[in-house]
Amino acid sequence: MTENPQAPNSGPDPAANEASGTGGERVIGTPTGGTAGPTGMTADAPQESTPSSAHEGPYPPEETHLRTEEEQRRGERIAALWFVIAFLAGVGFIVSYFLFPPGPDGPAVGDPSTGQIANIAMGGTLTVALFAIGAGMTVWVRRVIPHYEVASPYDELPSDEQEKSSFGEFFMRGANESGFTRRPLMRRTLFAAMLPLGVAPIVLLRDTGPLPGDILKQTMWEDGMHMVVEGTSRRIRAEDLATPGGMITALPENPEDPEHPVSLNDQSKTVIILIKMRPDDFDSEMTEEQLGWTHNGIIAYSKICTHVGCPAALYEPTTHRILCPCHQSTFDAANAAKVVFGPAHRPLPILPIRVDDEGYLVAAGDFSSPVGPTFWDAERDNYLAERED
Amino acid sequence: MSTQPPKALASAGNYLDDRFHLAKTGEKNLRKVFPNHWSFMLGEIALYSFIILIITGVFLSIWFKPSMQEVIYDGAYTRLQGVEMSEAYASTLYIMFEVRGGNLIRQIHHWAALIFVGALVAHMLRVFFTGSFRKPRELNWLIGVLIFIVAILEGLFGYSLPDDMPSGMGVRILQGVLLSLPVIGPHLSFFLFGGEFPGEDIISRLYLLHILVLPGILLALITAHIFILWHQKHTQYPGPRRTEKQVVGSPMYPAFAVKGGAFFFFTFAVIAGMSAIIQVNPIHLFGPFTPTSITSGLQPDWYMGFMEGSLRIFPDWFDFQVAGYAIPTGVLIPALVIPGILFTGLAVWPFLEQWITGDKRHHNVADRPRNAPVRTGLGVAGIVFYGVLWAAGANDVIAETFSISLYHTTYFFRVTLILGPILGFIITKRICLGLQRRDRETLEHGYESGVIQQLPGGRFIEVHQPSSAETVDTLRAKDEPVPAPDDTTDDQGIPNPKRSGLRGRLWLALNHWYTKDNVPVSHVEPGAHHHADHGAAGTNSGREGPRHR
Numbered sequence: 010m011t012e013n014p015q016a017p018n019s020g021p022d023p024a025a026n027e028a029s030g031t032g033g034e035r036v037i038g039t040p041t042g043g044t045a046g047p048t049g050m051t052a053d054a055p056q057e058s059t060p061s062s063a064h065e066g067p068y069p070p071e072e073t074h075l076r077t078e079e080e081q082r083r084g085e086r087i088a089a090l091w092f093v094i095a096f097l098a099g100v101g102f103i104v105s106y107f108l109f110p111p112g113p114d115g116p117a118v119g120d121p122s123t124g125q126i127a128n129i130a131m132g133g134t135l136t137v138a139l140f141a142i143g144a145g146m147t148v149w150v151r152r153v154i155p156h157y158e159v160a161s162p163y164d165e166l167p168s169d170e171q172e173k174s175s176f177g178e179f180f181m182r183g184a185n186e187s188g189f190t191r192r193p194l195m196r197r198t199l200f201a202a203m204l205p206l207g208v209a210p211i212v213l214l215r216d217t218g219p220l221p222g223d224i225l226k227q228t229m230w231e232d233g234m235h236m237v238v239e240g241t242s243r244r245i246r247a248e249d250l251a252t253p254g255g256m257i258t259a260l261p262e263n264p265e266d267p268e269h270p271v272s273l274n275d276q277s278k279t280v281i282i283l284i285k286m287r288p289d290d291f292d293s294e295m296t297e298e299q300l301g302w303t304h305n306g307i308i309a310y311s312k313i314c315t316h317v318g319c320p321a322a323l324y325e326p327t328t329h330r331i332l333c334p335c336h337q338s339t340f341d342a343a344n345a346a347k348v349v350f351g352p353a354h355r356p357l358p359i360l361p362i363r364v365d366d367e368g369y370l371v372a373a374g375d376f377s378s379p380v381g382p383t384f385w386d387a388e389r390d391n392y393l394a395e396r397e398d
Numbered sequence: 399m400s401t402q403p404p405k406a407l408a409s410a411g412n413y414l415d416d417r418f419h420l421a422k423t424g425e426k427n428l429r430k431v432f433p434n435h436w437s438f439m440l441g442e443i444a445l446y447s448f449i450i451l452i453i454t455g456v457f458l459s460i461w462f463k464p465s466m467q468e469v470i471y472d473g474a475y476t477r478l479q480g481v482e483m484s485e486a487y488a489s490t491l492y493i494m495f496e497v498r499g500g501n502l503i504r505q506i507h508h509w510a511a512l513i514f515v516g517a518l519v520a521h522m523l524r525v526f527f528t529g530s531f532r533k534p535r536e537l538n539w540l541i542g543v544l545i546f547i548v549a550i551l552e553g554l555f556g557y558s559l560p561d562d563m564p565s566g567m568g569v570r571i572l573q574g575v576l577l578s579l580p581v582i583g584p585h586l587s588f589f590l591f592g593g594e595f596p597g598e599d600i601i602s603r604l605y606l607l608h609i610l611v612l613p614g615i616l617l618a619l620i621t622a623h624i625f626i627l628w629h630q631k632h633t634q635y636p637g638p639r640r641t642e643k644q645v646v647g648s649p650m651y652p653a654f655a656v657k658g659g660a661f662f663f664f665t666f667a668v669i670a671g672m673s674a675i676i677q678v679n680p681i682h683l684f685g686p687f688t689p690t691s692i693t694s695g696l697q698p699d700w701y702m703g704f705m706e707g708s709l710r711i712f713p714d715w716f717d718f719q720v721a722g723y724a725i726p727t728g729v730l731i732p733a734l735v736i737p738g739i740l741f742t743g744l745a746v747w748p749f750l751e752q753w754i755t756g757d758k759r760h761h762n763v764a765d766r767p768r769n770a771p772v773r774t775g776l777g778v779a780g781i782v783f784y785g786v787l788w789a790a791g792a793n794d795v796i797a798e799t800f801s802i803s804l805y806h807t808t809y810f811f812r813v814t815l816i817l818g819p820i821l822g823f824i825i826t827k828r829i830c831l832g833l834q835r836r837d838r839e840t841l842e843h844g845y846e847s848g849v850i851q852q853l854p855g856g857r858f859i860e861v862h863q864p865s866s867a868e869t870v871d872t873l874r875a876k877d878e879p880v881p882a883p884d885d886t887t888d889d890q891g892i893p894n895p896k897r898s899g900l901r902g903r904l905w906l907a908l909n910h911w912y913t914k915d916n917v918p919v920s921h922v923e924p925g926a927h928h929h930a931d932h933g934a935a936g937t938n939s940g941r942e943g944p945r946h947r
Contacts, residue, residue: 065401067429067651067652106499115474116474116495116496118474118496118500119473119474119476119495119496120474121475121682124494124501127498127501128501128502128673128674131502132670132671132674132675133671133674133675135502135670135674136667136671136674137667139664139666139667140663140664140667140671142660142663143661143664143667145660146659146660146663147660149656150653150656154652154653154656156648156653157647157648157649157653158639158646158647159431159646159647160431160639160645161430161644161645161649162643162645163630163631163642163645163762164631214589215589217589217590217592218588218590218591218592218597219588220585220588221585221587221588224593225584225594239691258691273596273688273689274594274595274596274597276688276689276690277594277595277596277689278594280689280690316728316729317571317573317574317578317709317729318570318573318574318577319570319571319692320689320691322691322692334692334693334694334696335567335692335696335709336709336710337710337793350808351710351713351714352709352710352714352732353714354714354717354724354728382573382574382575382577382726382729383724384577384587384724385577385580385581385582385584385724386584386722388719388724392721392722
């Protein structure tokens with residue numbers, strides 16, 4: 010606490026202190042007229058603002074810039090005015106709560122426009138109340154409480170060598186005496202005993218869900234399954250897609266309950282977009298097998314983007330491009346949904362389709378590849394099949 | 399006025415002191431000094447927003463039902479009546495349309511979250527650019543980085559709870575990212591979601607994380623952050639009497655307590671005011687989540703924007719397979735590696751800088767950003783990198799607003815992501831050095847008074863006035879970098895074994911890179927040149943002055 014304030018790069022310049030009218034040379038930490046606080050508050054602030062006689066404040070007078078009595082009185086009145094405003098606004102908040110009682114048709118705030126008014130009324134009064142308290146307190150600080158320029162020493166952080174070595178010695182004596190260092194059998198078996206218990210909570214997490222197995226690779230689509238327009242239970246006929254450029258989002262018909270859609274889990278795997286193309290629009294790169302999955306220029310792609318799983322919902326008929334609005338992966342609908350731009354890597358899986366005896370579009374099997382974001386073994390089966398060829 | 403506490407207060411104090419021995423600690427802590435500077439209030443905003451988040455969060459959880467049970471809505475909001483939705487979404491509608499003030503609380507919660515992360519980032523940048531993370535405060539910086547990461551997750555999970563369309567899509571993206579992880583991806587996804595996406599568990603699990611686990615961690619980290627700050631005391635900006643040995647500012651009691659209280663109310667007032675008049679996340683307009691539909695122009699909360707941008711502009715060019723097993727780098731790199739680099743970079747910087755400069759001293763006086771040009775340049779490069787990713791998260795909105803081709807915005811951001819930070823670094827470093835030169839000039843000549851004088855010889859000069867003591871103190875407080883001596887060989891030409899390895903040479907190169915650019919002021923006599931004799935050269939002092947290095 011007797012550090013020299015002119016430490017390298019940090020001390021105030023003595024000349025500067027002289028210029029601003031302070032004592033200058035005094036060493037920090039030495040008391041000035043008995044004003045240093047019990048915790049070692051130090052003081053060498055400008056002294057012109059406060060007379061040191063009869064000072065009753067908690068900090069040394071040269072660090073305390075008192076407000077004049079007149080200023081304090083004015084401050085008190087202004088702060089009080091703010092607090093009155095806050096009080097009234099607070100009352101206003103409670104009043105505005107009860108201004109919107111539920112009516113016979115339900116809550117008044119159920120109507121969006123009334124709800125908006127209620128929101129503004131309650132929010133507005135709350136805002137005024139909070140702001141006014143803040144404003145009143147600010148006036149209090151700036152007009153009534155003195156302005157302080159209190160200096161306080163930074164603690165010397167590292168302990169001195171003696172304390173450190175004393176601690177180190179004490180610690181090691183304790184460790185030795187406890188036998189922890191000297192009795193390895195006990196120590197090691199204790200560590201061994203902790204190990205399974207540490208793993209136990211992780212083991213308990215095992216039942217948070219089933220193992221993936223091959224679930225991600227299959228969907229409920231199977232040969233002969235009808236498709237319905239998403240959001241309805243209306244089956245789709247090939248003629249519904251008569252004009253090239255048309256697109257329909259479709260789901261499988263719920264085999265257990267045709268009136269209701271399949272579960273959300275199934276929806277997120279089975280949803281398809283049916284796109285009608287002119288048969289000669291298909292790219293020559295498409296294989297015979299892929300063309301065989303289409304019906305009369307109608308091709309069915311999984312709607313779930315292979316990047317991270319958003320619905321690839323935008324289709325531009327003139328360029329045959331399917332765009333995912335999340336991250337803009339772009340697929341060529343005329344070329345087996347090959348990726349033409351963006352972060353996706355795999356093409357959208359194709360759902361083989363055909364028409365049944367009644368003219369309805371039905372699936373002719375499951376998707377050509379796993380649906381959705383690419384996962385670890387999504388392409389493994391394909392790889393193995395290619396190696397066998 | 400009496401200096402004896404009133405009897406009731408004294409007996410309450412004695413009651414506590416009898417049990418906790420508080421008098422001495424209490425006084426010491428009430429005397430804690432807070433340096434006065436506006437930038438110290440950024441962290442306060444974050445703290446106060448966090449308090450507001452807890453208060454409003456408790457209220458929301460009174461009515462919110464974290465359930466994915468499908469229900470047919472028949473609540474007060476007529477436009478969605480009869481629509482099938484999860485209970486989570488329906489109960490959120492209930493809070494908005496059937497609980498008086500519910501919508502206000504929800505909006506306060508959402509705005510406070512946005513401001514929490516924003517203030518936290520601003521606070522972090524302040525600490526970075528002023529070097530306030532330096533010894534002894536490195537560990538508190540690490541805690542701060544952890545708070546940042548947990549806050550982002552906390553925000554993401556909270557955003558997901560209402561189960562509206564955009565939030566469900568956010569969860570979908572999260573699941574897609576999980577799936578992309580090599581080997582364990584599908585397992586992790588199945589364990590988190592209780593099976594396939596979306597399953598029936600994810601909302602209640604995110605709810606658990608959002609209202610218990612992560613806030614608990616945040617509370618613990620924030621408490622530790624403040625305790626450490628309290629124990630080590632604040633840094634301060636250079637100025638009169640402000641040294642490495644003592645801190646100057648307002649004491650906790652009575653001044654700062656009232657100031658801080660006022661600032662809490664102001665923060666709350668601003669957030670409440672925004673919530674009163676600015677709609678945020680109107681989930682009733684988005685509709686419930688279905689995995690099959692989406693709308694274009696979707697934007698996440700701002701702090702997720704950089705992830706979104708990262709996912710958008712990173713191409714699929716580096717995807718590969720190992721024996722048929724997919725390594726989708728088009729997901730892994732933008733979603734995990736790039737944020738990983740950002741956060742790891744933040745976390746290790748104090749230690750890296752200390753290693754480069756070899757500076758093991760304690761620092762309590764903050765750097766002015768210009769006085770650490772390389773650090774400031776790197777910080778700006780980081781901001782540009784983050785900012786480009788963030789803007790790229792809105793590339794579709796940008797493309798539509800300015801009628802630019804969508805793909806062109808993507809190409810633009812890909813190039814800017816690499817060039818922008820480099821340019822940002824170079825320009826910032828130049829500006830810093832320019833400011834350093836001006837500082838030295840101010841120190842040498844004082845400031846330009848704006849008074850033009852004609853000398854007897856007919857020449858015009860601008861009169862310089864001596865700088866104030868405060869300015870001189872501030873400028874002299876500069877902590878000059880000291881380049882390490884080039885000791886690859888000793889004076890006999892014998893190679894120094896410590897500098898011969900790759901590590902030694904790398905260290906020397908980095909050290910020189912970090913320290914070489916500096917406009918020294920330590921030898922400058924303040925005001926040495928502001929007398930009339932210098933006035934004669936005054937007209938070109940601006941160019942002629944401190945050029946020598």
